[in-house]
Amino acid sequence: MDDRLGDRVPGAAAWNVASGSAQNVVQAGVVEGGVHFHSAGHAPVKLPYWSGSFPPLADKIQERDVTKALTGVLDSGDTVVLSSDSVVVSGMGGVGKTQVARYYAERVWKSGAADLVAWVTATSREAIISGYARLATELTGIEDPEPELGAQRLLAWLASTSVRWLIVLDDLQRPDDLRDLWPPNTSTGQIVVTTRRRDSALRGHDRRMIDVGVFTPDEANAYLRAKLADEPSLLEGASELAEELGYLPLALAQVSAYMQDRALSCAEYQRRLTSRRHQLASLLPEPQSLPDQHHATVAATWSLSVELANELRPAGLAQPLLEVASLLDANGIPRLVFATEAIANLLTTTVGREIDTDQASDGLGCLHRLSLITLDPSSVSQEVRIHALVQRATRENFTHQQHELTARAAADALRT
Incomplete structure (x- = not known):
């Protein structure tokens, strides 16, 4: 028996023939335009x-x-x-x-x-x-x-x-x-x-x-009470610790896991956190012990944001500007501080090309676009705000030379 599939297409002067086994068979006299074959993977899902x-x-x-x-x-x-x-x-x-x-x-x-x-x-x-x-x-x-x-x-x-x-x-x-x-x-x-x-x-x-901002104080305290409900003795100093962590949800989740693993109270953890002997990275769970399937510790979570901000024009300014902001008041830095000759000179030295005060000011917009800082155009001095943990994570990555150069430039900018 001939296993070919063939038939005359009405009005056409040619046979369409397909031989052997085939998944897609098309009978056509004239084909115009592109032809795409779709393969059926499975039956469509049922809704909902x-x-x-x-x-x-x-x-x-x-x-x-x-x-x-x-x-x-x-x-x-x-x-x-x-x-x-x-x-x-x-x-x-x-x-x-x-x-x-x-x-x-x-x-x-x-x-x-x-x-x-x-x-x-x-x-x-x-x-x-x-x-x-x-x-x-x-x-x-x-x-x-x-x-x-x-x-x-x-x-x-x-x-x-x-x-x-x-x-x-x-x-x-x-x-x-x-x-x-x-x-x-x-x-x-x-x-x-x-x-x-x-x-x-x-x-x-x-x-x-x-x-989306950080937790409110009430939300942060309610979260800690829920997380530590089975170990109420660890709740001592919860309100103070929540404030120290800037009410950041990711930090509260990871710190809660760290405290539970080590039977530390909130007050004991805060003592370690505020000690100069401990870096933030050492006070968080190991990568394999992060809660809620987190992919990064709070100390590392902003690194991608900094990389993306650094790609924006004027390129390369986000990182050094963040370093300057990490040394100043987290609750409000006048934007004009970043548009001074002292900061422009620091940026010129850091990126290896001439940077003027306009570019320095524009660089803050790169940080704002990645939510690493907040620019408040409605305030009188157009204040720059930054989360205290972002400041700490940034400072802890300084080399000694970076810290010295940045601190000097920040001090000169404040005096301007």
């Missing part, structure tokens, strides 16, 4: 569907003021309506942006507000495209030969579907990575993006930015 590698909710997580602001898009009662806006959750490394988004996704899922909740890692453009393509395959059962095709097919699906969906894009590191990849704004969809960035490119186009 929860997709992606969601991080676990942190131990003893609590609803914060910022999560209430994010969940404010939920309507009251049994009927839940998703906003058509994109929400960009921005803030310094360690303030809990991912946990805010994770908490929100859980709330949306359990309330039945969405038929599709998907988590996409956004640390690079390649990661976004790969995540989109995987989701497209899950939703349709069709695997595209190129991830870019799958990504665009997902965006088209999101734009046209009546399915209620929420897409979380976690840890966006460069705004340009989402060029032509922003999910569409529709009446049935919602986008949440977490990022350390504050660039203006992330605003507008029906996008709302929510700044």
Whole structure:
């Protein structure tokens, strides 16, 4: 028996013949344009569907003021309506942006507000495209030969579907990575993006930015009480320690683990923390003992932010400016201090090219865009604020020569 598949196409002057076993068989007389074969990987998933590698909710997580602001898009009662806006959750490394988004996704899922909740890692453009393509395959059962095709097919699906969906894009590191990849704004969809960035490119186009800060004192104390509930003797000095740590969620989580492993009270830990004999890195859990699947200690969590800030124009100024800020008052440094000849000369020496005072001032914007400092344009002196733990982590990486040069320049700038 002939195993060839063949038939005459009406109106055509040629046979179409396929012999042997074949996965895709096309009968055509005339083909115009490109031809793409899609292979069916599996049956489409059934909705409602929860997709992606969601991080676990942190131990003893609590609803914060910022999560209430994010969940404010939920309507009251049994009927839940998703906003058509994109929400960009921005803030310094360690303030809990991912946990805010994770908490929100859980709330949306359990309330039945969405038929599709998907988590996409956004640390690079390649990661976004790969995540989109995987989701497209899950939703349709069709695997595209190129991830870019799958990504665009997902965006088209999101734009046209009546399915209620929420897409979380976690840890966006460069705004340009989402060029032509922003999910569409529709009446049935919602986008949440977490990022350390504050660039203006992330605003507008029906996008709302929510700044995530540190815990409030009440939130920090409630967190410590919950974490140490089984060992109440360790709570002595909890309020003072929370203040010393600047109410930073990541620091509180890691310090709690360190104290529990060593049966140290909050007061005993604070004594070590404020001693000049101990560096911050030595007062945190070992990498293999970090809680809540953290990937880095609080002492190392800002290194990537500094690298990204250093890439921004004027390039190379973020690191030395952060070093200057680490020696000054964390609660408010006049911006004009950084626009002095003393600081410009320090930067010239550090980066090996001529830096003027305008460039020095602009360099602060690089740090602000990565949430390493906060510029307050509404204050009289346009104050620069920086978290005390960022200062400490920066200072502890100084060489002796760096410290001497930076301290002298900072002192000269203050006298100007």
